[in-house]
Amino acid sequence: MFGFFRKKEKQQEEKKQIPQENFSGIEEFIFHFKDKTGIDFSNKKDIIKNKLILFCRKKEIYSFTELLQKMAQDFSLKQEIIDYLTVNETYFFRELPQIEEMIKKAKKLGYKVEILCAPSSSGDEPYSIAIMLLEAGFLPKDFHIIGIDISKGIIEKAKNAIYNERSLYRLNQEIKDKYFYKRENKYFLKEIVKEKVTFRCVNIFDETLGNLRKFDFIFSRNMMIYFDKETKIKAKNILQKLLKRPQESIYFGHADMVG
Numbered sequence: 206m207f208g209f210f211r212k213k214e215k216q217q218e219e220k221k222q223i224p225q226e227n228f229s230g231i232e233e234f235i236f237h238f239k240d241k242t243g244i245d246f247s248n249k250k251d252i253i254k255n256k257l258i259l260f261c262r263k264k265e266i267y268s269f270t271e272l273l274q275k276m277a278q279d280f281s282l283k284q285e286i287i288d289y290l291t292v293n294e295t296y297f298f299r300e301l302p303q304i305e306e307m308i309k310k311a312k313k314l315g316y317k318v319e320i321l322c323a324p325s326s327s328g329d330e331p332y333s334i335a336i337m338l339l340e341a342g343f344l345p346k347d348f349h350i351i352g353i354d355i356s357k358g359i360i361e362k363a364k365n366a367i368y369n370e371r372s373l374y375r376l377n378q379e380i381k382d383k384y385f386y387k388r389e390n391k392y393f394l395k396e397i398v399k400e401k402v403t404f405r406c407v408n409i410f411d412e413t414l415g416n417l418r419k420f421d422f423i424f425s426r427n428m429m430i431y432f433d434k435e436t437k438i439k440a441k442n443i444l445q446k447l448l449k450r451p452q453e454s455i456y457f458g459h460a461d462m463v464g
């Protein structure tokens with residue numbers, strides 16, 4: 206009998222100790238996230254708030270203030286949030302005319318071509334560039350591509366290079382058979398393409414970006430759509446400094462420089 210009451214009291218005490226949730230102040234989180242990544246969620250406040258509340262509840266975090274404090278102390282939590290909130294939509298052979306134009310220019314260079322793909326997402330874009338260079342007659346020794354992305358999870362996916370049918374929907378059967386092995390419903394990219402791309406998890410606003418070598422061509426497609434005008438200009442200037450020849454242009458996505 207007494208045991209029952211004691212148990213009940215203990216349960217009530219434990220209940221009392223659970224902090225109250227207070228998910229106000231999403232603006233502060235959005236400001237901080239933009240400051241660190243460039244990604245501006247200020248016109249998607251409600252969507253981001255709801256996503257973050259789910260994230261916090263899973264982690265037993267009770268407010269956005271607590272989340273920000275924990276992110277400052279715990280690098281892996283910060284990386285988890287970045288992986289959770291970034292939009293990584295991509296697929297093979299997306300917007301081909303720019304790649305074809307680059308290949309025409311690359312043929313004229315007559316030396317090993319260095320290409321940066323920032324952001325690379327899960328690798329579909331840099332691997333597409335590699336496939337197209339090989340198809341255009343480039344030998345593997347004649348080019349190299351570096352793919353960077355702020356999301357660690359997506360960089361791991363790029364390194365694994367295993368894709369589903371959806372990512373390959375623009376490839377014809379001949380290209381699929383030539384560059385992929387199919388096992389059950391998955392496509393495994395062949396080594397001849399994989400070894401031509403090196404991936405790094407880097408934020409384009411990190412100082413370490415300057416440690417990368419200089420590039421003949423840079424692709425930066427479908428990232429800046431998430432930046433505001435000021436951040437787009439900042440990002441463009443950073444990438445411009447990574448070009449070997451300043452007169453060479455960077456390939457942006459069609460919507461990237463709008464606004």
Ligand SMILES: C[S@@+](CC[C@H](N)C(=O)[O-])C[C@H]1O[C@@H](n2cnc3c(N)ncnc32)[C@H](O)[C@@H]1O
Binds near residue numbers: 292330359407408409
């Ligand atoms: C929509 S994907 C575009 C991928 C590919 N370039 C394409 O066009 O298919 C946008 C990628 O930008 C990355 N990204 C966003 N902000 C970044 C930053 N500050 N530095 C590096 N990558 C970033 C995201 O993680 C995401 O994978």
